[in-house]
Amino acid sequence: MNYRPLIWLAVATFSTGIDGYVLAGLLPAIAEDLNVVEAAAGQLVSVFALTSALAAPLLSTMTSRWERRRTIAWALGVFVLGNLIVGLATTYPIALGGRVVAALGGCLLNAAVTGYVLALTPAKDHGKALSFVLGGWMAATALGVPVGLVLGQSSWRLPMILVAVVGTIALTGILLKLPRLHLPSGTLAxxxxxxxxxxxxxxxxxxxxxxxxxxxxxxxxxxxxxxxxxxxxxxxxxxxxxxxxxxxxxxxxxxxxxxxxxxxxxxxxxxxxxxxxxxxxxxxxxxxxxxxxxxxxxxxxxxxxxxxxxxxxxxxxxxxxxxxxxxxxxxxxxxxxxxxxxxxxxxxxxxxxxxxxxxxxxxxxxxxxxxxxxxxxxxxxxxxxxxxxxxxxxx
Incomplete structure (x- = not known):
């Protein structure tokens, strides 16, 4: 099985993995900087997840007629933008809004990547292919999160910028290296x-x-x-x-x-x-x-x-x-x-x-x-x- 086209998708999931885990180690710093209690800072994680849960089926349907590489690229771009908003936020509401934007891109990205991998690879290789691409998420917990936390000792905003940078690198590779792929569209039903x-x-x-x-x-x-x-x-x-x-x-x-x-x-x-x-x-x-x-x-x-x-x-x-x-x-x-x-x-x-x-x-x-x-x-x-x-x- 040729893993080369999937490398950039693994880098993309690596960026979402950092985003998904690094905030948990920065809650005290976020709470102090944005002048909220730590429980409220924790909701930056929750609002991302809740937005993703509600929006994923709807966004996947709305974009079902799009070419798959295009969908992945747009989703990743929105995810990067959301993290930049969070990283530059001066108030808690702005940071919360940035998490919503990042979630809209992230949930569509995850759904599109899964569908792309399943369609691109033979059935006998589905497990290995998904494991390889989603391995980026697991690698983020071991490598990306500690690096993000080290950066976060200077400022909690730096890990958000790191996520945006890694996401941009993945976006570049996807646009240059990922094959185009059209899939049958479907309704929300x-x-x-x-x-x-x-x-x-x-x-x-x-x-x-x-x-x-x-x-x-x-x-x-x-x-x-x-x-x-x-x-x-x-x-x-x-x-x-x-x-x-x-x-x-x-x-x-x-x-x-x-x-x-x-x-x-x-x-x-x-x-x-x-x-x-x-x-x-x-x-x-x-x-x-x-x-x-x-x-x-x-x-x-x-x-x-x-x-x-x-x-x-x-x-x-x-x-x-x-x-x-x-x-x-x-x-x-x-x-x-x-x-x-x-x-x-x-x-x-x-x-x-x-x-x-x-x-x-x-x-x-x-x-x-x-x-x-x-x-x-x-x-x-x-x-x-x-x-x-x-x-x-x-x-």
């Missing part, structure tokens, strides 16, 4: 039709639950880990470690899905995430402040990184198996489910903190969400097995 399947809708809600539980904590990770790691450079190293853990989880589950089944792998991942959140919440409550608590905090955070990074491959494979004839549409809807989960997680975390809960209490919220998500996942699995049993054997 066509794109939303898979939602008529209750089992698939429940499967998409599993995606939302996974991301919601993740971002309840990740958005405010600096507040959760702050008492044990006060030096700025330690937070940068921790974020670097989280990125590596996510890459490890993604790589391991990718191999396990080929060997076992997506259902089994996802069940193990969700169970592990639930236990990690529950034990982490207990550790923060009973372990005294000091080295032991710092170690316990790191174990919780890195295990969460492995689980959150590892959930993507089996969940995508699971959804594709639920609707094999609508894979491209389902993946676009899965992108909206991801964004919705991020928005709900960041928002719920902010509400929890505003209500007076300690940052450590966010792990309890995450554990509750994961318990519900695991239960929903098992219901979807049970329904799938029931459908696969012949009618005469169901008695």
């Amino acid at each position: 066509d794109r939303l039709r898979p939602l008529g399947q209750p089992r698939l809708l429940a499967g998409l809600l599993v995606t939302t639950g996974i991301l919601c539980s993740s971002y309840v904590c990740f958005t405010y990770a600096t507040l959760i880990l702050g008492p044990s790691f006060t030096a700025e450079w330690t937070i940068i190293l921790i974020m670097f470690g989280y990125g590596l853990a996510s890459m490890l989880g993604n790589a391991v589950t990718g191999r396990l899905v080929d060997r076992y089944t997506a259902l089994r792998v996802l069940t193990v991942v969700l169970t592990g995430l639930l236990l990690d959140a529950a034990l982490g919440a207990l550790a923060f409550r009973v372990v005294p402040l000091g080295t032991a608590l710092a170690v316990a905090g790191l174990v919780w955070f890195f295990v969460a990184g492995i689980g959150n990074g590892g959930a993507a491959v089996p969940q995508q494979a699971r959804l594709a198996a639920l609707a094999p004839d609508s894979a491209a549409i389902v993946m676009a809807l899965n992108g909206s489910a991801i964004s919705l989960g991020v928005a709900l997680g960041g928002g719920l975390g902010g509400i929890t903190l505003a209500a007076g809960a300690s940052p450590h209490g966010l792990l309890v919220v995450a554990a509750a969400i994961l318990a519900l998500t695991l239960g929903l996942h098992l219901l979807v699995a049970k329904a799938r097995r029931y459908d696969e049993v012949p009618a005469q054997g169901r008695a």
